[in-house]
Amino acid sequence: VQLQASGGGLVQPGHSLRLSCAASGRTTSSYAMGWFRQAPGKERESVASISRNGRNTFYAHSVLGRFTISRDNDKNMVYLQMNSLKPEDTAVYYCAAQSTPDIKYVYYLERSYNYWGQGTQVTVSS
Numbered sequence: 175v176q177l178q179a180s181g182g183g184l185v186q187p188g189h190s191l192r193l194s195c196a197a198s199g200r201t202t203s204s205y206a207m208g209w210f211r212q213a214p215g216k217e218r219e220s221v222a223s224i225s226r227n228g229r230n231t232f233y234a235h236s237v238l239g240r241f242t243i244s245r246d247n248d249k250n251m252v253y254l255q256m257n258s259l260k261p262e263d264t265a266v267y268y269c270a271a272q273s274t275p276d277i278k279y280v281y282y283l284e285r286s287y288n289y290w291g292q293g294t295q296v297t298v299s300s
Contacts, residue, residue, distance in 0.1 A: 175200045177291030179269045184297045185259055193254040195269030195291060203247040205289070206272045206281045209254045211265035211296075218284060221267070222254060226277040236262075259298045266293040 181193040193209065208223035222243035223232040231243055242255040252269055270287035281287065 175202075175205065175271050175273075175289050177269050177271060177289060179267060179291040179294040182267060182294030182296045184299065186300050187260055187298055189259055189298075190255070190257045191259065191296060193256065193267055193269075193294060193296070195252040195254075197250045197252070197271065201247065202245060202250045202252060202271070204273055206274050206276075206279060207243075207245060207252045208270045208272075208281060208287060209243060209252075209267060210270060210284060211263075211267045212293075213262075213265040216265075218268070220282045220284065223280045223282045224252065225280050226274065230278055230280045232280045232282045256296070259296075261298050264296060264298050266295050268293045 176198045178196045209221040210218050211221050212218040224243045228245050240258045245252045269291045271289040272281050272287045
């Protein structure tokens, strides 16, 4: 599967962005999906993850209550709605996919994912 992340940009603190991840080559319904981010000088970290059936999710503590991950398997899309953005959310955001037979399982570890998109830059600054 090939992944293409988009929707990043420059936004003021407190504002919102929605990231999109388009999958091609195979339907996203076969994959658990996740969003990760990497800030300058820091390691890549998990942001949010979602199960194949979309019913189970995971959020990093730093984004809980502000970010929402969702998916539309009919459109082969995964989204990350980011509200109340903070300067510390500034990073390159990556979407990732992991093929799994379990429709309910959520993968939140970077090493669990085999497929990665190219990343989209999110900058939160006034």
